[in-house]
Amino acid sequence: MHPPLKARRVVYAALPIAVATALALGGCTASPATAEANSVAWLYNVFLAAAGVVFVVVAALIGWSVIRYRGQAGDASLPPQTHGNLILEVVWWALPTLLVIGLFVISAQVLNATDKRSPSGAVRVRVEGFQWQWRFTYLDSGVQLVGLPDRPPQLVLPVGEQISFELVSADVIHSFYIPHFLLKRDTIPGLANRVDLTIDRAGTYGGQCAEFCGLLHARMVFSIRAVAPSDFQRWLSEQRALPPSPSP
Ligand SMILES: [Cu+2]
Known part of the structure; x- marks a missing residue:
């Protein structure tokens, strides 16, 4: 039928x-x-x-x-009843x-x-959330990028190399969120979180704080530019030659 x-x-x-x-x-x-x-x-x-x-x-x-x-119209009878099979x-x-x-x-x-930890030799970056932006410190070279609500920072990283992020907070809980990395991890006062990863595609990826942290939370945006390792080294030496970023 x-x-x-x-x-x-x-x-x-x-x-x-x-x-x-x-x-x-x-x-x-x-x-x-x-x-x-x-x-x-x-x-x-x-x-x-x-x-x-x-x-x-x-x-x-x-x-x-x-x-x-x-059911059919006018048919009130029950179908055959089965008790267990x-x-x-x-x-x-x-x-x-x-x-x-x-x-x-x-x-x-x-x-x-x-969750696997990178072996030694990874590019180590400390990510510090504060009200209301981010401070990125390349721990091996001392290069530091400090964002302002109206001047979001751009973190430059090498493709194909292990990267180790240490996530900390200067005041309240923030959250380091990069949609293209399928990654969201909190930065918590008094606690250092860690995330290790390897970028496998060059490009620019947007990120933002994903934990409501006060008035200018929405302005806690940043971006990550993933480049070839040689370009990353060149960029790092250029940054070393620059005067340090002003403190917010
Ligand atoms: Cu926030």
């Missing part, structure tokens, strides 16, 4: 809306620019695919049973359990990979 024309029309109308929504949401994810962000993006996609399969199977079964077994119950217990265990294992692997 075929579903009535009206039901089919609803399905045909809903399908493009669902596809368009999925594409729009997919387009909102920043394209990853670090090795760690690539692993995180891969994990997002695995979760999205697993959720998509579950959604399609569950929605299709519900839709099919609603249409196939809908061992095989079916084992299957619908085992499948979600295996799915959750699998997702847990790959999540733990990605978490371990992204």
Whole structure:
């Protein structure tokens, strides 16, 4: 028996809306620019695919049973009543359990990979949040960049080299957020957070404070320019030759 024309029309109308929504949401994810962000993006996609399969199977079964077994006008009798089915119950217990265990294992692997510490030799940068901008200090050369609310700083970093950020705060909690790195980590007074990463794509990436920290929170923007290692060394020596930035 075929579903009535009206039901089919609803399905045909809903399908493009669902596809368009999925594409729009997919387009909102920043394209990853670090090795760690690539692993995180891969994990997002695995979760999205697993959720998509579950959604399609569950929605299709519900839709099919609603249409196939809908009541007929004037028919008050109940359909055949089934009390338990061992095989079916084992299957619908085992499948979600295996799915959750699998997702847990790959999540733990990605978490371990992204939290891994760089070996020595990484470019070390201290990131200090203050009301209301950022102070970036290259710990190996002493070069310092200080932003002002109307003069956001640009952090220059090498592509393909390990970078180690030490995150601290001078006053209240801020959050170091770079969408293309799929990275957001708080800077907390009295605590040094650490994030290690490797940028694998040259370009300029916007960042901002992601923790409401007072009146000019919205002006705590900055950018990261990722360049070839030789260009980074040249830029660093130019910065060393400049007088230090004024304190805000
Ligand atoms: Cu803030």
